[in-house]
Amino acid sequence: MSAEPIIEAEGLTRHYGQRVAVDHIGFSISRGEVFGFLGPNGAGKSTTVRMLTGYIPPTSGTARVAGCDIVAEPVSARQHIGVVPEEASAYADLSVWQNIMLMGELHSVPRRRRTERGAELTELFALADRHNQKGRDLSKGLRQRLMLCMALVSDPEILFLDEPTTGLDVASSHVIRDIVTRMNRERDMTVFVTTHNIEEAGDLCHRVGIIDQGRLVAIDTPQALRGSIDARRSVEVRFADRMVVISDLIDTNAEIVRLADGFRIYTAQPGRLAQEVATRATNRGIEIASLNTLTPSLEEVFLHITARAGAPAPGRVRADVG
Amino acid sequence: MSADALHRLRRQAHAAYVIAKKDAIIYYLKPPVISFGIVFPLFFYLAFAAGRSVPTGTMVPGIVAMALFFTASAIGPLVTPWERQARTFERLVTSPASLEAILCGDVLAGMAFGALLSLVPLLLGICLAAHVANAGCLSLGITLGALAFSAMGVLMAAPPTNAPSQIMMLSSLVRLPLIFISGVFVPHADMPAWGQWLSPLSPLSYSADLIRVGFGGAAYFPVPLDIAALIGFAALFLATARFIHRVTRDKAR
Numbered sequence: 001m002s003a004e005p006i007i008e009a010e011g012l013t014r015h016y017g018q019r020v021a022v023d024h025i026g027f028s029i030s031r032g033e034v035f036g037f038l039g040p041n042g043a044g045k046s047t048t049v050r051m052l053t054g055y056i057p058p059t060s061g062t063a064r065v066a067g068c069d070i071v072a073e074p075v076s077a078r079q080h081i082g083v084v085p086e087e088a089s090a091y092a093d094l095s096v097w098q099n100i101m102l103m104g105e106l107h108s109v110p111r112r113r114r115t116e117r118g119a120e121l122t123e124l125f126a127l128a129d130r131h132n133q134k135g136r137d138l139s140k141g142l143r144q145r146l147m148l149c150m151a152l153v154s155d156p157e158i159l160f161l162d163e164p165t166t167g168l169d170v171a172s173s174h175v176i177r178d179i180v181t182r183m184n185r186e187r188d189m190t191v192f193v194t195t196h197n198i199e200e201a202g203d204l205c206h207r208v209g210i211i212d213q214g215r216l217v218a219i220d221t222p223q224a225l226r227g228s229i230d231a232r233r234s235v236e237v238r239f240a241d242r243m244v245v246i247s248d249l250i251d252t253n254a255e256i257v258r259l260a261d262g263f264r265i266y267t268a269q270p271g272r273l274a275q276e277v278a279t280r281a282t283n284r285g286i287e288i289a290s291l292n293t294l295t296p297s298l299e300e301v302f303l304h305i306t307a308r309a310g311a312p313a314p315g316r317v318r319a320d321v322g
Numbered sequence: 323m324s325a326d327a328l329h330r331l332r333r334q335a336h337a338a339y340v341i342a343k344k345d346a347i348i349y350y351l352k353p354p355v356i357s358f359g360i361v362f363p364l365f366f367y368l369a370f371a372a373g374r375s376v377p378t379g380t381m382v383p384g385i386v387a388m389a390l391f392f393t394a395s396a397i398g399p400l401v402t403p404w405e406r407q408a409r410t411f412e413r414l415v416t417s418p419a420s421l422e423a424i425l426c427g428d429v430l431a432g433m434a435f436g437a438l439l440s441l442v443p444l445l446l447g448i449c450l451a452a453h454v455a456n457a458g459c460l461s462l463g464i465t466l467g468a469l470a471f472s473a474m475g476v477l478m479a480a481p482p483t484n485a486p487s488q489i490m491m492l493s494s495l496v497r498l499p500l501i502f503i504s505g506v507f508v509p510h511a512d513m514p515a516w517g518q519w520l521s522p523l524s525p526l527s528y529s530a531d532l533i534r535v536g537f538g539g540a541a542y543f544p545v546p547l548d549i550a551a552l553i554g555f556a557a558l559f560l561a562t563a564r565f566i567h568r569v570t571r572d573k574a575r
Contacts, residue, residue: 053416054416075330075418085413090413091410103413106340108336
């Protein structure tokens with residue numbers, strides 16, 4: 001990854017009538033970076049992608065994609081990008097091969113190069129034995145792979161993926177994530193990905209931006225975002241005896257969540273709290289099975305930032321102290 | 323023109339050709355479309371001309387003009403709504419093809435389809451003793467007519483809808499009246515005054531006029547006017563389609 005910016009947005013805004021879908025967002029993405037764009041439904045993720053890929057113009061503000069202004073030179077900007085829109089949109093009446101070649105031709109990829117690249121991609125995405133199969137006959141997972149082949153046949157500098165794994169089975173999601181990571185590593189391809197899958201973003205992305213109600217509310221590496229909310233740092237403790245009353249061991253008003261076989265205690269100072277729990281447990285002869293300090297998950301960061309931190313995370317029950 | 327501008331123009335011309343090829347494969351080269359393109363105008367014309375002892379010199383240019391009009395403007399109105407519905411339009415718009423190239427590609431496909439299918443009644447007509455007196459006018463009538471009619475179809479597809487049935491209604495509503503004021507069924511001289519006044523508003527009038535001259539008939543409009551009008555209509559339809567797409571793109575979600 002180089003420091004050279006390849007996508008730069010400044011004051012990017014989009015109105016739909018009176019409603020502001022994207023509100024003066026600005027960011028810079030470096031060449032070779034995998035950038036994740038997270039946000040709740042209707043936050044403005046897809047609208048941002050649609051502006052950056054030239055499908056809709058911004059109401060105000062601008063962005064440069066591969067050095068081209070998306071308002072003044074949209075066609076030049078699109079020459080450098082590959083797009084996988086939110087809903088699969090391969091031509092149902094064209095075969096797998098025809099769909100890929102069509103995109104290659106639209107990007108003016110020379111015949112020999114697009115044939116070679118098409119063969120490589122269909123091999124990579126396990127579509128090689130389906131060259132003649134029509135788009136309409138493919139499953140959702142295979143169609144999404146075809147969409148990626150169509151986006152990649154021109155060897156774009158930037159790949160835009162709008163919810164690429166939504167609704168896919170685990171195997172297809174895995175294939176797509178793997179190949180995107182490989183393209184980024186081997187070809188220094190910049191990837192801009194919107195997703196609902198927060199853990200996927202954490203695994204895949206060098207940096208993550210969080211958009212809420214049209215505003216960019218956070219942008220940083222997943223690690224830095226996790227570290228940015230001290231209140232969501234925690235201590236996870238499990239005792240050999242499941243009947244232990246946790247409130248006997250701590251002097252705090254911290255939020256305590258009962259896990260299946262232990263407790264999680266949220267605190268800004270997890271080290272001190274862990275020491276306190278360990279000391280008191282030892283003094284009272286309580287055996288500790290495991291004791292860990294944890295930084296927040298990206299999901300917790302997301303919920304916290306989008307003002308939903310109060311909602312209990314799935315699989316956990318808020319416990320009464322004691 | 324700078325070398326860079328010329329390079330960009332060539333790329334867009336190529337993109338238009340690629341889109342036309344895609345349209346041909348997906349929408350035009352289907353047996354039902356081809357047979358409908360030939361059979362419908364033929365029967366439509368015969369239904370009107372049967373029993374009226376229309377001379378071959380009038381009937382053949384009429385059928386050729388009708389076939390051209392119906393085939394060149396038949397699919398164009400549906401391509402964009404279909405593509406919006408299938409979400410493939412978004413893929414095209416985010417490709418390096420400009421809006422102008424996409425529209426020109428759609429026009430090119432309709433034009434080629436119309437011109438090629440009109441050869442069927444043309445050759446049948448020649449076999450049935452119709453005499454080609456002016457091949458230049460005949461070719462221009464077919465080529466420029468196909469261009470104008472196809473551009474009209476692309477204009478009908480411009481309003482933002484992903485429901486092809488809505489455009490079908492609009493298409494029939496526009497195309498059928500144009501036939502009756504174009505001198506295809508009723509010679510201009512026999513039309514009522516209001517018909518003669520409305521006739522210049524239909525691009526079919528000019529194309530049918532050139533085709534008629536091609537078969538040795540009398541011109542109703544001066545030939546240069548026929549040519550200029552067809553080019554003008556095509557330009558007007560395309561410019562309006564582009565304008566509608568630009569406006570609706572600004573409001574798109």
